[in-house]
Amino acid sequence: MGELERLRELSRENKSLKSVIEKSISIIQGCSSLEDTRDARIRILGRKGMITAVFEGISKMPEDERPAAGRAGNEFRTLVTALLEEKEKEIEASIHMESRELEGIDITLPGRCPPLGKKHILSKVIDDVVEIFISLGYSVETGPEVELDYYNFEALNTPAYHPARSLQDTFYVKRSDPEREEPDDILLRTHTSPVQIRVMESRKPPLYVISPGKAYRKDEIDATHTAMFFQVEGFAVDRGITMAQLKGTLEVFARKLFGSKRTVRLRPHFFPFTEPSAEVDVSCFACDGAGCSICKHSGWLEILGCGMIDPNVFSHVGYDPEEFSGFAFGMGIERIAMMKYGIEDMRYFYDDNIKFLSRF
Amino acid sequence: MKVSLEWLSEYLKLEVEPEELACMLDLSGTAVDRIIRIGTGLSGVVVGRVVEVQPHPNADSLSVAHVEDGSNVREVVCGAPNLVSGMRTAFALPGARLPAISTSELKRANIRGVASDGMLLSAAELGIGEDTSGIIELGQDVLVGADIHDVLPVEDVVLDLEITPNRPDCMSMIGIAREISALLNLEFNYPEIEIIEDESTYLDSVKVKVGAPGDCQRYTARLVSDVKISPSPSWMQRRLMAAGFRAINNVVDVTNYVLVELGQPLHAFDLERIEGKTIIVRHAERGEVIRTLDGEDRQLDEKSLVIADSSNPVAIAGIMGGENSEVTEQTKNVLIESACFEPTSIYLTSKRFGLRSESSSRFERGTDPIGTSRAARRAAQLISQISGGRIALGEIDIFPGKKESIFVELRPWRLNELLGVEISKTEITNILERLEFKISSGETLNVEVPSFRRDIEREIDLVEEVARIFGYNKIPSDLPKGGRYEAGLSKTGKIEREISNILIAQGLFECISPSFMQNLDLTRLRLPEGHALTKVVTLLNPLSETGECMRTSLMPGLLKIVRHNQNRGNKDLAIFETGRVFFSAEGNKLPIEMDCIGILLSGMASSQHWSVSQREFDFFDLKGIVENILHTLFIGNYSLKKVERPFLKSGRGSMLQVEGKDAGFLGELKSEVVEAYDIKGHVYVAEISTDCLIQAAGEPEHREIGRFPGVKVDISIIVDDGVECERVENIIRANGGELLESVSLFDLYKGTQIPDGMKSLAFSLEFRSFERTLSDEDVNERVDSIVSALERDVGAVLRKKDEGPSGSVRQN
């Protein structure tokens, strides 16, 4: 028990000491300098102080009460002395502290850094891409990763024996009852494009949608292929959508992501679900198009595939291709991250080495 | 597809640099992978004639050849299996420069004890092809001792093209010539085909029957008799090598040559080996077997289209010939097959056998049914030219799949509307005509599609054709016009991002691991049969690296990340992953996909620092992180209950309930689980359903902070060790009344100061009224009722009570 509490107890036990004790406590607690404590000592414990008055009072008491009162008086003196000493120490400490604060410190000692977490580099790139399209008026949608063949291929104008299917080796899901239906109709989506169909089925144009997510392909795993990867799909369906608008949209995107000096070019390509289709290159940001090792001396870096949504796709979702037109594009996030940050091996993204993750 | 520019110049006059040509092709849809310059810097190579071959005295796999170089006979060590005396081949003399294999000049060498005075070269060593299986065999027409440059156009530029699956017509020299001609507005010529037919009777004796007309649109055949099989002439060999083929003999080489030239796959049969001189195109019967040219025995079934003679299959149609009818050195009479097979049938059969060939890759994309006859004539012409055979009169031509030409209407304004351009009707017409479309023009264009363009059926297909030849780079840039009001993240998306951010703000690293899992992971997690996490979605065709099913938990992925990091010296880990887990669903078509948050802590909670000592992560770090997520999402209605899980240490796991629903768990992993993943140390894991959090997420609500000072009271009680802290806290709250603003545990003590089996809990209580300054009586009354409730309900003994003004420094 501390001195203060004992003093309070003492004042409750001895009514005669109550006022003296309370006054002493308030004097001591009111001290803010060593001069104050010296004065307080004199006022309470000095020859003409309160303690003298206490003992004078005791000496006038009836004889049988004196021993107890004397003990209380002595305890009061001890406690007050201790309390004063404690107060003096406190004051000295604060004086010391003030003077220490005036001294210098070694500001080169390492700071105390609260632990810092990191967003995964791929999430960061996805957020950057998505943010750009949100600023262009797109809404964000997602879809299932395990998909029906219908959404992944058929509705995207890739019928069962279309040669385009041999371009992507697909992971299929084992059916618990393979006899019940076509055994190969559930798969891991090979791209994020099924979201196009799902959104178009459930809503009517105008649609301006961006959809980030995982996709899966049964590729040999190496520096540029992993069985799982991220794509961002985007599409716009409205009256009067043109290929020129697709081109302009991708230019805005490329400049926002890779810098204002970038130019893009579209190369004709083939995708079953767009026509006309194109692959899109951005002028190399490392060499400004002059040719360097990053762009394999071509001056261009391929960043995505795109095209005008094929009328056959519209017919699967019941849109009239004479009324609505649309464009769609899809990009591999790993590839963009690799180009942007000079990462040579895609597998780094999924090793999750903390030292790698903390670089970004 | 490898296109030799030397070969290509046969069909059009190229006056552009290869780089420029490559760029043009690239920008019109024919991607150029590489520009390969062959033969540059090659010197000191002559035509050598092998005079004699002897075994190497010290090495079984080597021979010693005597080779004539035009003036001398030199002794050369050679390991090629096709080395025979009499052959003419490429002979590099000492001092030769062979850039394909070395940067320095060729020196005389001593190979296993025999001096080699030069080197005989394969196509690869010569730098004109990829074949390394043997030395090049030149025709007998070449002069021994001649410089190789005078014999072969060694120097060439080859464009390695990537042809998209919709453009089989571009898988030929003619197809590429047509594209270039359209791009450059340049004339191009088909090869001139003139044949002199012989009054042979052989063709009459050949019968062809198409028994599967659905899978064989057209079957054309020609016969060349009395051929003399030998190596084909050097020019043809070189062109084939540049195209990536291996030279075989003057008949097989011609079939390959025409395949590359016209894009029409051909097959040459030795007619004398065709039983009954009868060709039947039919589906195989179950149990039939064919040994294909690659030496493999193939079990055929009813789905496989075959070419058969009167008793056996002699080829898998459109994919690969059989050994039983193969052209050999003894072959005299050659039957040339030039057919058009149904793409799907070829695609499926080729996939079933895992057998792809130059033929099948063209057939499965769709060849020109009209072109078979021309290709057969071309092959007959070349074979008779270089092997001295006689071409039988006429051709066999069965055409069950004959179709009318396709006409497509193109509306020029629609084209301009879709592309956002202004291309005149005249220009549209010009572009299409250069691609061999025939146009009759009215208000709209009526376009006749050439038979080799099987990809063109609709107006949009023509729009693309015009756009790509016009040039995508000439399309202007624009932006969509419409206004959009739905832009942005969905509520779900926003909350997911917020969860991620609060975890990162608490020092955790976001990780991403593949969505796969092994069945072994179920064992490692000690899951009993029937446990919810064992309802896996299994893959039909997994990769060995990925695991055979989809993950039902984020734990295996996180634990593998821990192992990967521990193995690299990163022992202190605070990581999380947000991602899907998958459960098979009975009855439903698609599995159930759930978004989850996995959190894992292991190692030290803070990094080393000069001013503080380190401590290890424990359960309460994890619990605090989880509670911070809940607080950030304004979820008040949650509880944590003790729970047992097969993978969690007994008595050290907790279930998170949000709004009464099971939302996940947190706890310390069993050491058996940790060991199963080859991990060291204690591992704390939480896995929480994102959906549960999203459903429960609330909005911040403003509550008055209060102008009047609060009163802080510390109480410390002694209770039985078995009494849970939460229970005590609930009693305090229940009895503190409205004035009790907050309760927090600031000390837990077990030890010598208090009896065994007991613990001391010290709480800091803060009371506040919104109407007035509280008096001592107000507070004491509440505290007294709290204390007596604690005494009554959990047998608590009050150890100490401290009062102080709100906000004062607590004395310990």
Ligand SMILES: [Zn+2]
């Ligand atoms: Zn560059």
